[in-house]
Amino acid sequence: MNAIDPRIHQALDGELAPAALSAELSRVVERLVTAAALLAAPLPLASLESRVMAAIRRPVPSPARRLLRWLATPRAITFRVRPVWSLAFAAVVALLTLFPLGHEGPDIGEHEGIAQFVGRFPGAQSVHVVGSFNDWRSGSIALEDVDQDGVWRATVVLPTGAYEYMFVVDGERWVPDHLAERLVADEFGRENSIVIVRPARR
């Protein structure tokens, strides 16, 4: 670091008249006085204001963009696991998979399946499905029209196999299932529908 000439100090402190200095020292003193004046001057007010206003006027990013930015920003996550808890968690997941909660309805055997019967009978008071699965006995499987829209449904557990059936509407009208793709002559001048019940556990 160069030492400053003591006469410069004296000139800056006003102890020595600038005229008493050499031309070179006078220039140095002039430069230092200019620099001090610059440093002492307040910051330009207009510049600060414009920067603040620019920051205020900047549009707020949308929630989606903020979420995206938050998701895209790398973060360090510390995850401490006790092995005993992770094993317990795995056991709970396995149990829920094997024995799901909220499972109601009958237990279905290996040689059983589910048959769904649906028919549109607006204005009907009752609809039953009758077939070789219930010895053609009316009344054992009633369809329901829960939402009163004329569409009657029943979901039934049956042994696997093929069965012939018909709907009995209001206890007297025999109607084939028009939605069934399989039909066969019943030898009485009408057609029975056929349902093939496949094992539920496949």
Place this chain on the structure above:
Amino acid sequence: MKLWLGLALLAGPLAAQSAEARLEGRVPGAAIPAVDSLVQRAYAEGLPTEPLIQKALEGGAKQVTAPRIVAAVQVSLGQLRDARDLLVHGGDEPPVTPGEVTTVAWALRRGLPGPVVQRVLVALPRPPRASAMHAVADLVAHHFDPDSGADLIIAAIGQGLVPERLLDVSAAAARELQRGHTHAEALALVRQELPNVPASPKPTRSAVARARRPAAPTPP
């Protein structure tokens, strides 16, 4: 041998008794002796009796007259005999199993020609054949040519598809028809897919939860 003979002697009267008991009150009284006689004849010939009883019960439920019930049961007995003959011609050793006779009788009732049934029997020399027969019958119900339908199902069997999945083959062909393909195109497309035809959906959990067993039959 003695045990089997004893069981057979016991089973004869039991079969007769159970048929009458099941028909009583459900079938017009005038039809019961004739139906029972046909059931006994079927039993004596080693044919399944349940389809005959079911036909009589169906007639009774539909309030059909006694002569028509007897006639329908007679037709059913004839179909069972035809089915048995096809099975024996197809290579099954007599006595053929009642389940297989019923399966083939179904196929004939659903409109499969005898020679087509025989082709399926040759392709599937061992039971169960119900799925294969129904798969071909499903194709015929969708107006596929019986021989072409049988070709497809036999090809699926040849590709190692388990019998249970054969119904998925006929369902796939029906889907292709719905998509606007011709019968020939549908068969060709499904044949290309074999053996990876889509499986039919399993019952949903909500369907299982809704399902119930039929109420126990009330005594007549």
